[in-house]
Amino acid sequence: MNLKTRPEILRYTAFTTSPAGGNPAGVVLDASALEDAAMLATAAEVGYSETAFVTAADHEARRFGLRFFSPLAEVAFCGHATVATAVALADRIGPGPLVFDTPVGEIALDTSAETGGTVTATLTSVPTSSRPADQEELRASLAALRWSPEDLDTALPPHVAFGGNEHLVLAVASRERLAALDYDFDALAEVMRRHAWTTLQLVWRETQDLFHARNPFPIGGVVEDPATGAAAAALGGYLRTLGALPPSGAFSIRQGEDLGRPSLLRVEASAADPRVRVSGQAVAIAGA
Template structure:
């Protein structure tokens, strides 16, 4: 019999029942892959993160992410949730400035953000961004998303972007149009699988909120999730896209505040910093978290 510590953490929020909930299993060294998948299915959250020893000299932990249906290479909000557990329950914030997590795609450093000695957020540096074209008619994409073709914002291209996994980024003119989206989930899942896309991410600069730079919404039926409330990976990929497509000035550092989850009554907020570097921009996605459940799972 195994007794496994398990946490339920709301990420990208400082209020319980907001943001995006993730499962965190911080002591997964004795678990098999099948047990990890079973735990993720049992918790039935969009993603559950599992931590165990890393063989890499440059990493503090190995981390894997499972949806209720399958393993994925990277998940932003589950990374934020895991780092929050390490900082608050395993005292990492008291003895070091950051941890480095080894994902399937590469190393992800996560640092603590403190005010007057109190942890207020954690910030992860995502993998270098890259973009790719998608050979699909924009009108067909709009139809799959349940929006009008006229809702698409033609100032910006529809593209795939990646800071860990691939996302399809769809520019939309208004927040109202994004909130009204009613995707054809089965057909959207089939299209995403053809391109190895994890999620389809709608975004707009027309946020109706002076405190937000961008408003987004994320659909991910290809990985067994209808909609994810607040997505660190997709919004990091969005920031990389904005930089690589020349929407952001490549000579300046940019601090973006992004809102998501409002359409699901789980509002959350991400702070994304884009810093120019010689070869590629550094994308840092930060947010706070709230532990809502902690306990033990018996296997």
């Protein structure tokens, strides 16, 4: 890549109001001239779990083409990089509705400026779905996590849920089990490659409308994501399938606390609509 013509790489962190929290993402607002290899090399250089690339732009219509790359491969959809890109665009063209054309389909967003100038972005996912995990999927995953079936919350059965990507959802019975995550990186990566899962959505339900989550991401070359918007959408679809949504349909996910990068994701789901709304704020990482 010619350094003189190389596009600017922005760095934002999503699902937080502090540069020290959330999940960092690279954002390239003009990637129209970049080939796949250049985008992958840029994502590897940035080193975050994902970097988003705007490959087409219609500023008048506020519609943009968007692709996502981890340091190792292209990812079909990434929620936190979507939120980061939406906020980066709102910072430049003003808040309001946006549409992203992604490999998984059209993603509609709303952006709004909060007091103090921080921008909140709300994405509406593609239709979600969820199915029970089979015994082989569960056995191999528990072995790689170094967990036992007794660690799981029997009220929330293991499922494979989709919200743009597939995620194995495992609910644990205690916050302590979630905090003590120490998995076999290579073994879990192999299980995830075999089943085409993007992350694992490991959760503990504190109350009906508050979850704590951790998301291993070894197939992306990252031990763990501190905030995962696609998995949050998948969790909304999972709870919808189980009939376990709160009466309001809204709940929050606290993630990244065990990594020292606290994140807050707000989710809205409905029994009448398979699409899920995920909201969060994002801020630029100064000097990055």
